[in-house]
Amino acid sequence: MQIRGLLWRTLALSFALGAPARAAASDLPPVLADSIGRERGLAELARLAVEDDDATAQAARQRLRAAGPAGLAAFERAHAAALTAASDAYLAAADAPVDRRDPADLADPARARLLGALDAVCGQRDCVLSRLYWHTDLDEAVRTARREGKPVLSLRLLGDLRDELSCANSRFFRAILYPDPAVRAVLRDRFVLHWASERPAPKITVDLGDGRQIVTTITGNSAHFVLDPGGRPVDVVPGLYAPADFVAALQRAEALARRTAVLTGEALREALADHHEARVRALDEKFKSLARAAGQRVRPLPRAPRPGAGDLRAGQAAPLAISKMAVEAPLLGATGEPVDRLAERWERIADVTTPAVELSRASLGLMRTQQWRSGDPTRDAGDRAAAIVALRRTLALDTLRNEQEIHREIHRWWARGATAPRDLQSLVRRVYDELFMTPARDPWLGLADPSLYGGLVGGGRRTQAHL
Incomplete structure (x- = not known):
C-alpha cells in the first residue's frame, strides 16, 4: 500500500510538470498547448503542496515558488475556500474574547500545512x-x-x-x-x-x-x-x-x-x-x-x-x-x-x-x-x-x-x-x-x-x- 501511494504521488508530481497536459492538448497550437499545460501543472502542484508527505509537498512548493506570482495565483485558486476561511478566522479573532484557546482552530494541522505552503510560495x-x-x-x-x-x-x-x-x-x-x-x-x-x-x-x-x-x-x-x-x-x-x-x-x-x-x-x-x-x-x-x-x-x-x-x-x-x-x-x-x-x-x-x-x-x-x-x-x-x-x-x-x-x-x-x-x-x-x-x-x-x-x-x- 505504501509503495502504491508513493507511485501515485510520483506520477502526480510528474503530471504537474506539464507533460500529460501537453499530450492531451497536442492538437492545439504549440503556444496554446504550452499555456494549458502550465495551467494544469500549477493547479496540480497547488494540490500537492499541502500533502502529508513532506518530500512531495516541499517539491511542489518549490515549483510553485519558482513559477512566480502565477504560482501564488494558482495556489490561491486551488485553495480559495480554505484560505478564505483562514482569513476570516483572523478577522473574527480581532473581536473574539480573550481566552486560552486559539480562535477558529488556527492551530489545526491541516490549516497549518495550508498556511505553511502559502508562506513558502509567497x-x-x-x-x-x-x-x-x-x-x-x-x-x-x-x-x-x-x-x-x-x-x-x-x-x-x-x-x-x-x-x-x-x-x-x-x-x-x-x-x-x-x-x-x-x-x-x-x-x-x-x-x-x-x-x-x-x-x-x-x-x-x-x-x-x-x-x-x-x-x-x-x-x-x-x-x-x-x-x-x-x-x-x-x-x-x-x-x-x-x-x-x-x-x-x-x-x-x-x-x-x-x-x-x-x-x-x-x-x-x-x-x-x-x-x-x-x-x-x-x-x-x-x-x-x-x-x-x-x-x-x-x-x-x-x-x-x-x-x-x-x-x-x-x-x-x-x-x-x-x-x-x-x-x-x-x-x-x-x-x-x-x-x-x-x-x-x-x-x-x-x-x-x-x-x-x-x-x-x-x-x-x-x-x-x-x-x-x-x-x-x-x-x-x-x-x-x-x-x-x-x-x-x-x-x-x-x-x-x-x-x-x-x-x-x-x-x-x-x-x-x-x-x-x-x-x-x-x-x-x-x-x-x-x-x-x-x-x-x-x-x-x-x-x-x-x-x-x-x-x-x-x-x-x-x-x-x-x-
Missing part, C-alpha cells in the same frame, strides 16, 4: 492576510518590473522575512502594514516586491532557570527602497510607519518612479532634485503645523548628529525605531546597555498624531493570535487593550521620527548640491551606516561596547564556527 511568513509574492532575486524582480512597467519595492531587513525571528521592524511590517487592506492593495497592484537580508538578526535569550525563556531579536532596522522599472533607486521609506502614512509615502514614491523612468542624465537628476526638495519643504510645513498643534514653539529641526566609527552603541540606534525599542529596551537594559531617551518634543507631538493612527481588523486579529496569555480572561483582556494603546502611540512616534528626521535626510541626499548614491547597494550601505547606525563595519551591531566593564572575559564576546 516568500513571507504570515502571508495569509496579505497574499503578497516577494522576489528574492533582485535581477528577476527588475526584469518583471520592466515587463510590467511597475516600480520595484525592495525591502532590506536583518534576518529572513520567512522566519518568525526576523528583525522586529520586519515583524511589525508583517503584522501591521502588509495585512492592512489599503497597504496590501498598493503593494500587490502597483509594485513588484523584493526582499533581501542585510545580515542575520541578532537574537537574545533570557533563561529564567525553571524552563521558562524569553527569546527575541535585538537591534537592527529595516527600510523599503523604491526603484524605477529599470532598477534605479529614486526614494527610500525608512523604518515603520502607521499604515495610512505608509500608503501615502508609497504613492508619492511610485509617482516619482513612473515619472522619471524615461529620463536619463541631467534631466533625471533635475527631476529627482525637484521632487526631494519639494518634500523637504512639505515636511518643514508639516512640522510647523504639528508643533503649533502641540503648543510648542516652532523652531527648525536640527540635523541629528551621527556618531563616528568608535562611538556606535545599540542604545543610540534603538530610539530610531520606537516600536521596536519598546520591545527591546528592557532587554538592552538587562545587558548593561543604556538606551538614549527620546526628545520631549516628539512625545508632545505624538499626543496630537496618535488619535489618527488606525489598525486594521486583519492586524488586530493576527496580534490577538500571537498574544501571550496568562489564562486569566480579565487580566489578558486588559493586557491586550493596553498593548494596542501602546502600539498606536509608538506607531505615531515612529512615523514622526522616520519622516521628519530620517526621510528628511534622505530627501536632502537627492537635493541639488548633494550627492545621492546612484546604485542600490551604495544607497543601502549609506542608509545603514549613517542613518540606522548599524554599519557593516561593526560586527557586533553596537552591542559590545569596549568602554563598559561587565566582569566577563573578553566582555562576554564569543566567536564560534558557523557552518
